[in-house]
Structure formats: C-alpha cells, structure tokens
Amino acid sequence: MPELPEVEVTRLSLLPVLVGERVEKVLVREARFRLPVPTRRLRAGLVGRRVLELRRRSKYLLIDVEGAKTIIIHLGMSGRLRYLERAAEQESHEHVVFQLASGQDLRFRDPRRFGLVLIEKTDGLEDLPLMRHLGPEPLTDAFDxxxxxxxxxxxxxxxxxxxxxxxxxxxxxxxxxxxxxxxxxxxxxxxxxxxxxxxxxxxxxxxxxxxxxxxxxxxxxxxxxxxxxxxxxxxxxxxxxxxxxxxxxxxxxxxxxxxxxxxxxxxxxxxxxx
Ligand SMILES: [Zn+2]
Structure with missing residues (x-):
C-alpha cells in the first residue's frame, strides 16, 4: 500500500511538470472505485482549466485547479500516477486519464481500485468526511x-x-x-x-x-x-x-x-x- 513518503514523492515529482498545465480532456474508462468517479463533475470542473498547485494531506494528493476546484486522489492499495507523453503505450488498469494541453497525460492506474478520484471545492476540503478526522501532518509544526x-x-x-x-x-x-x-x-x-x-x-x-x-x-x-x-x-x-x-x-x-x-x-x- 502506498504510504505517506511514496505519496509525497509522487507529489514532489509531479509538482514541477503539472503546475501550469491545462486540462484538455478527461477519460474515465472505469468509474467503480472505493467511491464512484464523478465523471461528469470532473469534466465540468476541469476541462479548459489550469493546474494551480499540488498539495498533500495525509495520503491524499490534492490538485488545485482554476475555478476553485480540487481533484482529490488517493492511491488506495495499488494506485500509481504517471505523467507521460500521450503517445506512450496504454497499460492495463489505466482507469482515469487527464489529457493535458501540452500533449502529456496524467494517468491514474489502479488494478485493485481501492483508490479514489474525486473533485470538490477547494474551500472547505478539511471539513469533508474523508478529511475532518485527520490529525496533524507529521512533518509540520502541528505535530509537536x-x-x-x-x-x-x-x-x-x-x-x-x-x-x-x-x-x-x-x-x-x-x-x-x-x-x-x-x-x-x-x-x-x-x-x-x-x-x-x-x-x-x-x-x-x-x-x-x-x-x-x-x-x-x-x-x-x-x-x-x-x-x-x-x-x-x-x-x-x-x-x-x-x-x-x-x-x-x-x-x-x-x-x-x-x-x-x-x-x-x-x-x-x-x-x-x-
Ligand atoms: Zn538493543
């Protein structure tokens, strides 16, 4: 299961390439995850919008986009996020793909589908049922x-x-x-x-x-x-x-x-x- 360091390294590796990218298209090949992928809301909230910031809370990756929306991704048991050329060969279990204006893809691959891909308003994320019970981040001063x-x-x-x-x-x-x-x-x-x-x-x-x-x-x-x-x-x-x-x-x-x-x-x- 991906642990906090792996999620943080994923964030650090995507940060320089993803911020500023514009989402052109969202492909959802399989929506049945731990919670269903809200395909229509993802498209409505993302298409044409730029990525502003990439954050992490616990093991959730938070991708802030224009329009005050945030994509919430949890890698679950087996999830991986990859950023690669659109022409790169499609692997099995690449269930959600964000096609970017630069010609790159952000692909979420999750064979076991215990992961999550959601979209919510950026304001108030910490009050969502997924997040509101979470204690302090271990690498911040809040953990003392x-x-x-x-x-x-x-x-x-x-x-x-x-x-x-x-x-x-x-x-x-x-x-x-x-x-x-x-x-x-x-x-x-x-x-x-x-x-x-x-x-x-x-x-x-x-x-x-x-x-x-x-x-x-x-x-x-x-x-x-x-x-x-x-x-x-x-x-x-x-x-x-x-x-x-x-x-x-x-x-x-x-x-x-x-x-x-x-x-x-x-x-x-x-x-x-x-
Ligand atoms: Zn000893």
Whole structure:
C-alpha cells in the first residue's frame, strides 16, 4: 500500500511538470472505485482549466485547479500516477486519464481500485468526511511533542497503536512506527499514557526522521517501492528493527523480538526498548 513518503514523492515529482498545465480532456474508462468517479463533475470542473498547485494531506494528493476546484486522489492499495507523453503505450488498469494541453497525460492506474478520484471545492476540503478526522501532518509544526504528550494522557492503548492512529498523527505506517519506537527506546506495548514527556519528545523527532529519510530515499529510487519482506509502499529506510526477528540488535546485540499487535507484526529490542 502506498504510504505517506511514496505519496509525497509522487507529489514532489509531479509538482514541477503539472503546475501550469491545462486540462484538455478527461477519460474515465472505469468509474467503480472505493467511491464512484464523478465523471461528469470532473469534466465540468476541469476541462479548459489550469493546474494551480499540488498539495498533500495525509495520503491524499490534492490538485488545485482554476475555478476553485480540487481533484482529490488517493492511491488506495495499488494506485500509481504517471505523467507521460500521450503517445506512450496504454497499460492495463489505466482507469482515469487527464489529457493535458501540452500533449502529456496524467494517468491514474489502479488494478485493485481501492483508490479514489474525486473533485470538490477547494474551500472547505478539511471539513469533508474523508478529511475532518485527520490529525496533524507529521512533518509540520502541528505535530509537536507537547500536544502528543497531552493527547496521550490517560490512554491505555499501546503507544504503537496510538502512533498509527490517524486522529493522533497521519501517515505513520507499521514499519515507520516500529523504527521510530526503536530509535526512541520505547517498548511498543507500553501504554501511550505512560510514555514520559522526554520520550515523547524523542518520539516526535524520530517519527520525522524516519519519514524524512524515506522521502529522501524515495526521491532517489522512484520506482522501487517494495521493501524486502513484501510490504509494498515503504521506501526502504535503514531498518534497525523491522523484519529482523532473531537477529542481533544493532545497538546491544540482544535478539530482536517479534510480537503481533492489532494483527500487525511489531519488531523490537527487549533490552533497548522499555
Ligand atoms: Zn538493543
């Protein structure tokens, strides 16, 4: 599943080529996604309009266009956005194509169709049902240790589940949560409400580090989205804990242990993480 770093790298790679482009035509070959593609509204809102900005909120790509409209794209489980010459060969599952005045296409390919392509008014996007429950962006100042610490008061949920809760902070997937907890020395099963203020400060830093490293890594290997153990969508950051069950901890050489939390594998060091 595409994770936040992959969506951000998609945004960064499309930003310089897409802004200023004018949409000439919208082709919808298959409208049955997680929500149906609003073909008529897409055409009415886009044809003849220029792209003004490309933003991201959580794992949603937001393409602002003239006329105060925004295309909302979610890559779902298997979605990819590609910008290429109109003459480029059509691949299977290219369900939605934005033909641009420059002769390029923006093509949305999604074999499993868990993705989304929607159009809404630019004003008030944050109040849409898709967005209104979303917590702060991890790479902005809105994600700060004081807020995180206060939010965790009295919470008995394990810190790992707390960190992966989009209402608390968006975009911290399983691998990133494991690695950030390892780097912070926090046991993944510790109750969120029992993580000290200092450790919470360290945790906000390591979450940012892990995601930033993944984005930097993604920028250099744009097409290599799969990690070694088959959890696709994760750019391979230097994995110190995840996927290393039984191997020696890089800090203390104790064996890395695997447990299952909320049906997901958690890897941690029994000695370094308390
Ligand atoms: Zn260790």
């Amino acid at each position: 240790d004081d807020t995180l610490f206060e939010r965790a008061r009295g919470r008995k949920a394990p810190i790992k589940s707390f960190l992966m809760d989009a209402r608390v902070v968006v975009g911290v997937g399983n691998i990133y949560a494991c690695e950030a907890l390892f780097r912070s020395g926090i046991h993944p099963a510790r109750a969120a409400g029992r993580v000290s203020r200092d450790r919470m400060r360290r945790l906000t830093q390591t979450v940012r580090e892990v995601l930033s490293e993944a984005i930097a890594q993604g920028g250099t290997t744009l097409n290599d989205f799969a990690s070694a153990d088959g959890e696709p969508g994760y750019f391979v950051v230097r994995l110190a804990a995840y996927g290393r069950e039984g191997e020696a901890c890089l800090q203390c050489e104790a064996p890395i242990r695997r447990i299952v939390q909320s049906n997901r594998s958690t890897f941690y060091c029994t000695r370094c993480q308390r």
